[in-house]
Amino acid sequence: MTRRRALWTMSVALALAVPVLSLVAPASRFSDTPQTQATGPVIRLVYRALQPGEPMIVFLETDGTAKSASVTFLGRTVDLRPAPGGRSDFAFLGIDLQAKPGSYTMIVKVRKAGGTIETIRKELLVSPKEFPFTKLQFKREYVTPPASARERIKREAELVALATSVVTPEWLGDGPFALPHDAPSWSNFGQRRLNNNVLESVHSGLDIRVPFGERIGAANAGTVVLASDLYLGGKTVIVDHGLGVFSSYGHMSKLLVKRGEAVKKGAAIGLCGSTGRSTGPHLHWSIKIFNARVDPEAMLRLPLEK
Ligand SMILES: [Zn+2]
Structure with missing residues (x-):
């Protein structure tokens, strides 16, 4: 008692x-x-x-x-x-x-x-969320890659996973996230895709209609953890913003930064292009928080002080 x-x-x-x-x-x-x-x-x-x-x-x-x-x-x-x-x-x-x-x-x-x-x-x-569905056509080698490319794709996926596996235990960002370019986007994060009628995929980023050759800015301050030409992603930069937040910029025509480099918010990290599995010039912008793929447009609205 x-x-x-x-x-x-x-x-x-x-x-x-x-x-x-x-x-x-x-x-x-x-x-x-x-x-x-x-x-x-x-x-x-x-x-x-x-x-x-x-x-x-x-x-x-x-x-x-x-x-x-x-x-x-x-x-x-x-x-x-x-x-x-x-x-x-x-x-x-x-x-x-x-x-x-x-x-x-x-x-x-x-x-x-x-x-x-x-x-x-x-x-x-x-709560559940329904993402739209679309069909896309790419060059055959990007959807059903030859055996010679499959090993490279696997190796590059491991490289990306490794680059985003180390968490910087402090915030490197500078205020709220900003768009890498002010061109309109297709708001196609999460889109479910059927590629060349054979390959199902999920679009884990946001495509921005940046004209070819225009400068892409870092969405926030951070450290470049990857700047490489990837088979599927094309010329890609990944920026570590600290605390498990990473932003990635793909399909660029030119890389303007190197791995290990510190970048300020808005700093030019590359030029827009159509490298890798791409249907035309655009920026593929994606954000990961630890392993979670999240909508970059939602990221822009997080209240972050300078
Ligand atoms: Zn994309």
């Missing part, structure tokens, strides 16, 4: 101490309205929609009591790191383009001074 009462008291105390997990997500826009909370750290989750292909940011408003924090979602645990502005820690998360809709638990662990850990759980419902 005594024991039960003690446990009950403890759970009430814990419940009172639990930080607020506020979900700030009107259906059509991001919001960063601060929540009023008298005491304790405040966790704020920002996203455009809880659907496949959507990026998210978890903010922990710094109140001095939290030493560190981590968030676990969709099988991945990520540490929160200082956000620009100095008032919060944050982490990026992504719901992969082909994630299965359903209910998933997000777990935030806040380590306090003195070693206590508060665990906050929140059920998040990832």
Whole structure:
């Protein structure tokens, strides 16, 4: 009896101490309205929609009591790191383009001074999203590659995976993400494709109608982790923005940066082209958060301070 009462008291105390997990997500826009909370750290989750292909940011408003924090979602645990502005820690998360809709638990662990850990759980419902379907025609060797090219394609896929597997534990970006070029896009992220009537694929980026030869700018500041001519992607640059966020620019006609180079937001990284598996000059722009392929257009709307 005594024991039960003690446990009950403890759970009430814990419940009172639990930080607020506020979900700030009107259906059509991001919001960063601060929540009023008298005491304790405040966790704020920002996203455009809880659907496949959507990026998210978890903010922990710094109140001095939290030493560190981590968030676990969709099988991945990520540490929160200082956000620009100095008032919060944050982490990026992504719901992969082909994630299965359903209910998933997000777990935030806040380590306090003195070693206590508060665990906050929140059920998040990832709703289904229908992506459009299209048929495309490419040169035969890009859809049914010859045996000689298959080894190269495999090797290059490993190279890309390796380049994006090392996570820089600090934010390298400079404010919000920006379009690499102001030409209109086809808004075709997630498009399901049937190529040459034989190969099914999913379009994991956004195609921007940049005229041939025009400069492509880095969508945010970061470090170039790949600048190579790939069989399928063509001349490609991948920029590491830190905290697991990578942007990739494909089918370019010329590379203007080298691996290891630091780039500022908007810096020219290459010229538009039609190299690799491409039907004509355009920029294939894609964003990965850890392994999740997310919509670059949603990325542009994440509230990031300079
Ligand atoms: Zn594309």
